[in-house]
Amino acid sequence: MTDLKLQIIAQLNLQDLKPEDIGDDQSLFVDGLGLDSIDALELIVLLQQQYKIKLANADEGPAVFKTVRTMAEYITAHQATNS
Amino acid sequence: MYIIATANISPQNTFEQNEVLKNIVEYNSNQLTCIEPDYKSFIDAKLIRRMSRIIKMGVTAATKCLQNAGVSQPDAIVTGTAYGCLEDTGLFLTKMVEYNEELLTPTAFIQSTHNTIGGQIGLMLQCHNYNNAFVHRGFSFESALQDAIMLLQENEAQNVLVGAIDEITNTSHTILSRLGLYKQGNICNSNLFAKKSKGTIAGEGSSFFLLANEPTENNCAKLNALHTFYKPNNVSEIEGSINNFLIENAILLKNIDLIIVGKNGDATNDDVYEELEKSIFKNNVTINYKHLCGEYPTAAAFALWLATDIVKEGKLPAVYLKNELSENPIKSILVYTNYQNIHHTLLLISAC
Structure with missing residues (x-):
């Protein structure tokens, strides 16, 4: 989870944040970390670059990118399917 | 304006x-x-x-x-x-x-x-x-x-x-x-x-x-004119453009306190300025500015900023030697600069 947080910080250039500043279950968007639609695009790119995962269905986005934990679970599930 | x-x-x-x-x-x-x-x-x-x-x-x-x-x-x-x-x-x-x-x-x-x-x-x-x-x-x-x-x-x-x-x-x-x-x-x-x-x-x-359009209490300067010309064939054409610019704006070189020129250290590029300094600019004080900001396509903006600062203060900034200038405040400046001897710019700035 910490690695994923580091990747998110780097991808989104969240300069003042450390992994421990982002809660596992903290909402990433709006009232949580305050990310927006451009950040969502960056997160899609992150999944593809780091984990070779293409988000096939855009409707899945809100659920996948809800928190760091939901992202991690999605990555783990995808890696298990592909292994 | x-x-x-x-x-x-x-x-x-x-x-x-x-x-x-x-x-x-x-x-x-x-x-x-x-x-x-x-x-x-x-x-x-x-x-x-x-x-x-x-x-x-x-x-x-x-x-x-x-x-x-x-x-x-x-x-x-x-x-x-x-x-x-x-x-x-x-x-x-x-x-x-x-x-x-x-x-x-x-x-x-x-x-x-x-x-x-x-x-x-x-x-x-x-x-x-x-x-x-x-x-x-x-x-x-x-x-x-x-x-x-x-x-x-x-x-x-x-x-x-x-x-x-x-x-x-x-x-x-x-x-x-x-x-x-x-x-x-x-x-x-x-x-x-x-x-x-x-x-x-x-x-x-x-x-x-x-x-x-309208002056305020804190004006820095007056921008009297801007003129550009492209790829002049020789120095005579440049001199002609400068002379026409001055005539259009009803000002004589002898009434310009300072000329800011765009020498950039390139021998070929600077020949133009040096010839002008021997001809129409020979009785004027000229200063360079590209040793301060380097060469880039929009460097004329630095020259305009510098000219504005000089007429606002009435004197050259400390980085320049002042011994060539009279003690009178600098009130009018001509900027002549070019980018790669292709894009040539003239600006006329005066104190408010």
Whole structure:
């Protein structure tokens, strides 16, 4: 989870944040970390670059990118399917 | 028209009012890099993370210029840039190559366009007024300035925020070096004109001006005229253009206190200026400015900023030797500068 947080910080250039500043279950968007639609695009790119995962269905986005934990679970599930 | 306020981020100390050109900042390199201010005082922390260096320099200089003018919403925002947001452009192109053209980094791609800075200024100010960006190589700033002048002359706007922004990145410096633009090896910018050799030094900058039709209590200067000409065949043509410009503006060279010229240390490029200094400029005091900011396509904006500062203060900044000038305040300045002997610019500035 910490690695994923580091990747998110780097991808989104969240300069003042450390992994421990982002809660596992903290909402990433709006009232949580305050990310927006451009950040969502960056997160899609992150999944593809780091984990070779293409988000096939855009409707899945809100659920996948809800928190760091939901992202991690999605990555783990995808890696298990592909292994 | 009047220059109400300015702000300038450059390789010299030009941003903080109390430090303006007190001492020359020396670089032992063929690349001069801007001295950047603390952006957090000017840009929301949430916005900063997404901005590349040139965007931060652009919006900060624009914000400071408006603050200096006491204006919150300009009637128009006009920017000029030759290279645009090169860092973002390089980033998304590199990523595209790295990922076999399958992936695009969204932020870098979105912000790579030449009108990003004007757009960001408008967004930050929530200003929905006229917003335009000009990308015309060595005439990018001049085109923006011409647009601003016309907006004011035609009463489309009462004040216009106009600026020029260009950056040099490692990638662009490498490419332009291959084209032979810059001197080989390291050189001190203070000694740029000491020895004749090929090439110049790379520069960059972000200069903004608030222009208005009507004077205010805090005017910096009066911008009397702008003229550009393209690829003159020889020095005689340049002399002719300068003479015509002066006649059109009803001023004689003997009544101009100072001429700012655009020598850049390139032997071929500087021949033009040296011939002019022996002919029509021979009785005038001339000063150079590109050893301060380096050479870049919108460097004329630095010259306009410098001229504005000089007529506002009435004297040369401390970085210049003053022994050639009389004790009288400097009230009128002619700027003659060119970019690669292709894009030639004349500006006439006077005290208010």
